[in-house]
Amino acid sequence: MDASSTGSVALIGPGRAGTTIALALTCRGWDVTAVAGRAPDARSTVAAAACLDAPVALVSEAGRGASLVVIATPDAAIEAAARAAAPSVVSGALVIHLSGSKGLEVFDAMLRSRPDVRVGALHPLQSFPSTSVGLDRLPGAWAAVAGDSEVRDLALLLEMRPFELPDSERVRYHATAAVASNHLVALMGQVQRMAEACGVPFEAFAPLARSSLENAFLLGPSAALTGPVARGDLRTVEAHLVAMSPGERDAYRALAREAARLVETRDSALDRLLEDVLESGAPPAGGAEPAGE
């Protein structure tokens, strides 16, 4: 498969990720031979079939005539979908899933009945909240690939940056992606609550948050770290903990400890403060300086 390769793709699981991939392939001249969802009249099935200009099919018939079958159901349904589709898959066709947490083991049952089929996994390391946003985000996104070598070619065709991921590392990789994406969003939830508490608009923190993230990737997290933990400014950290709502302290302390891990010289007084100072009801040391960056 090269940049000008075309083929025919069947989509099982016509949600955000699957429809994005199928649409990106149609933009490159591919035909969509079938769209199969939970039911032929399910809303996402009908919408994706219209968007991809493709016929609706049952999962058990979806593989007919397709050189590529993309299974983009929720993770828990991949194995059963592969088993159900197995009899319809063309000999030599490639069947892939898009999951980050599942490996190639989900195809074991299908391969027992269809050893003539090739399998792989392609996990785009990007979030697709909708198909239109997803289409813009595919080019340049990294993608964890496994299985048949054609999966890598497919990623390149979609202008993604593939890297091989063995099944043995998949759970650790997926946990890392959860931290990079979900936990970052959760952290912004804390920023929103704390911004509201001090009467400053949440959006006011966007340039600071964005440039801090940029700096972390540009300079590396250790070099990018600024602020009271990087300066070893114990009294300011203590003042923060005292001033903030008690419900915010656990996350603040946990992340301040992570910040302290990035600082070369450990400060045992700061370590102790982050562990326990407010549990003992200790007052601030006084004289804390403003926390601005």
Ligand SMILES: NC(=O)c1ccc[n+]([C@@H]2O[C@H](COP(=O)([O-])OP(=O)(O)OC[C@H]3O[C@@H](n4cnc5c(N)ncnc54)[C@H](OP(=O)(O)O)[C@@H]3O)[C@@H](O)[C@H]2O)c1
């Ligand atoms: N979205 C992302 O940002 C993203 C990024 C990378 C990878 N992925 C991976 O892509 C896969 C799909 O995720 P998604 O976010 O696209 O999910 P999604 O938007 O919820 O789409 C899942 C689709 O599968 C259908 N479905 C559910 N059970 C099915 C079954 N048993 N047989 C056939 N179709 C079934 C759903 O139908 P209904 O609508 O009727 O429920 C829906 O159309 C997952 O493996 C996920 O890890 C997603």
